[in-house]
Amino acid sequence: MRSGQTGYANRLEFTDSAGGLLALLEVTNNALASGTSGGQITRVGTGETDSDLNAQFILDGLTMYRSSNQVSDALDGLTITLKQTGDLVDFSVKPDTDGIKSQINDFIKKYNDILTFIQGKTQVDGDLDIRADFAGDTLLTGLRFGMRSDLARQVTGQPVGAPTLLTEIGIEVNDDGTLSLEDEDKLTEALEENASAVRDLFTGADGFATRLKTRLDAYLGSDGLIDNRVDSIEDRITRLEDQITDFDERMALRENQLREQYAKLQEAIALFQSQQQYLGGFFG
Template identity: 30%
Template sequence: IENLDSYYQNLVRYTLTQEKQPLTRLTTQKDDITVKKAAYLDLKNKFDTLQTAINKLRSSTSTYALKSGRSVSISPLTSGTTVASATVDSSVSAGTYTLSVTTLASAHEVHSAKQTYSNQALGLTGSFVIGGAATRGASITTALPDTVASVSADNASVILPSQKEMGTGSYYVETRNDATNGWQFRIVDADGSAQSVQKGSTAEFTTDWQNITAGSTYDTGRGLRMAFGDSTNLYTAANKATGAVALDYTAKGATIDVTSTMSLVDINSAINAATYGSGNEVLSSIINNTLVLKNASTGLRHVMAASDTTGIVLATLGVTSGGVLNTKVTAKNAVFSVNNMPMERSSNSGLTDVVSGMTLDLASDAEGKSANLVVKTDNTAAQSTINAFLTAFNDLTTYVRGKTSTTKNADETYTRGTLAGEYGIRYVGNELITLMNQDYTNGGIFTNLSQIGITVNSDLSASISNSSALTTALSTNLGDVTKILDAAMEALNNKVATYSGDSGYVKQTIDTYESNITNLNSRIKTINERLSRRETYLVKYYADYQAQMETFMNQSKINSAWYG
């Protein structure tokens, strides 16, 4: 177009400007819809956030979080000591628990004789087994032959990938006749902890109850096999305390092959690199040219086993004498009491079965010491849940008021909010505030949220206006607080659910806007393509016309020159 005379350029531009008017209208329409869509996207996020917060205050939902909280503090009876640490959940009963520790659990520790060098070849040849026996095995000690016909384990037993062999110790096969699934079993250890075993014949592992197929042989995938009785009519339901099938399992130890060129360092490395049954792990180190072997697990259930199988490597090193391990630290259980109730555990840490709802860890200085574990009601989490709801509520209602209002400017003009014409959105903000203020019949002593300290202020924001009332209500009348919140949140949820989520009004509006934008983009593209073709045509048309005029003018000049 730049090659045209300015007169023709103006003609082309004028024509295109007139023909672009539909495009301008469509672009303006698209921009308006895009702005509204952005506002609705914000609305969806705010509605969804509020519904999530509401559900945390409804006792019928899986996300319910308004539960009586607990905190725990430790008060050692001897100054300068730690004695224990603990964590609690909401199920623990408030009160004072007096912990007195007699003995801490210790791990079995075995030493060799001191060697001249740790990094020089020892000249020893042979093999030894450590962390178990040369051959794995299993035997029933308490029988229910009609339920579990037999158990077995040998060196051909399969240990599935990523699994550890069951550790040496006593186990129980608990059985039950489930009303839905029929006869089931699970395996627990001496402490009653369910063991992770193969789920049926799959590659998965589980600690849950599993169905029994009568007459079948079950493989744990961790060394132990069991054969179940042929007739379920003869099965007996029993647990660890009521006569369940009891068995002793012996794990296969790690075989360490020693050659004459190996040093104490090499043997130490081989022991640490070996694979052991669960709880049979051995940690090896060298201190003062002495091989120090220590069970990774504490307690009487985890006594180290080691023996020469060929040659006399362990005997020569002084690890064994007459076939007996050179024990320096005896394995012991933790012995303690809580509120004068004596207890014994194989571990000092992660004790979840001492006080229900509490995880207890005995400190290294606990032996011979006592401490009070004080559990108190703590409503911090409950108040945080309520505050999160109020924040989400205010965020939504404030946004709705801002986007649907019309503001008078200083110059007497008015500015309309992006959603000023969206009456459905405007009304929901007002309705939510009304629901916060109204009374609810719920079977409890509270009928209005203001009675537990939650009110709507003059600026229409909701807040905890009386924190003392809320704290007292949560501490002394949690059940009634739950009832009023259930009633109020149910009403709020019914309203919010209409707008939130992927099937709510807001998402449907967003989808409609997206469809409209797609349609407008298509129409705009079509018009732009037509205008581009139109511009090409006009430029060519006026270029041809301009060329003809130039030819005519040139011919006129020639004629004037010839004929005067």
């Protein structure tokens, strides 16, 4: 019989009130710190800090105890695996600059994709006689200018000396509004100096990515600007269809009226022709 989980908090407890159960099982209750081999019981102790059921280690001079050899709450964002006892181990934690660069490049690509898509749908070129489907549409042109404005303004809330503009980490804005990483060394230097500040430049409360998300949510979210525009267009289509139906009905009614008038006119003409023939014969 064993516990499904390790550690003092997950220990199994048995009470031998008669005093003969352990002897019957041929198990001694003498503490054995190294394990249960030989029919002896690991020293349970009286709590988390003196039990051999727990892992014990020293980190930055602080003695810590955990119920598992997988320690994920000692250092933020880092999991430590305890293998065995031994001498002191030195290790350092550095930001994953390559991973952050990859995310920044991905941000640049996706931003450029969105901006290029909008520009293509709103393009007007008189020389080439090009007028895109949404040329002059204030909703999309407003989104394009808003996105460019979001990336042009300084980010607030950054520490003193930390970057507040894209140009300070090597990213330039091209003439068409798209982004490009022109100075990777400047980005690397900024990451090595303060990776958290570079991260917050994008994902902080006033970061570039945060601004763009807020703006896009206003457009793409439920009951957002695009949904409202779609509803407005659908309402307009419905009204136009109703107007077309009413017009068709009026035209059908008018057609019937004209046909009736035409038929009566034909009857009158036939009557006049008959009378003309009669009078011609009378005076002839």
